[in-house]
Amino acid sequence: MxxxxxxxxxxxxxxxxxxxxxxxxxxxxxxxxIDDWQDYFDNQKIELIRERDRLRELIKNTDVK
Incomplete structure (x- = not known):
């Protein structure tokens, strides 16, 4: 025991x-x-969309055709 x-x-x-x-x-x-999960994920979504758009623009500007 x-x-x-x-x-x-x-x-x-x-x-x-x-x-x-x-x-x-x-x-x-x-x-x-994190106090407000909805606010947290809304902000994360905004940041991800901005980063996506920035990367798309970078690809578009460096794309060699």
Missing amino acids: QLIKTQLSQKLDNLKLIIDEIKASQSYQVVSS
Whole structure:
């Protein structure tokens, strides 16, 4: 029984470390700071459209025919 408690305690400690690593990650920080998901994705969409248009223009201007 003591062995099982020790193993479970070690697994719990390991899970706590993993959770702390996740919480310290940049991705988690970004996600946890988002208050308005609709606004966040609307802004992401706008940025992606701008980048797409910029790349299309770059391709158009460098296209050799």
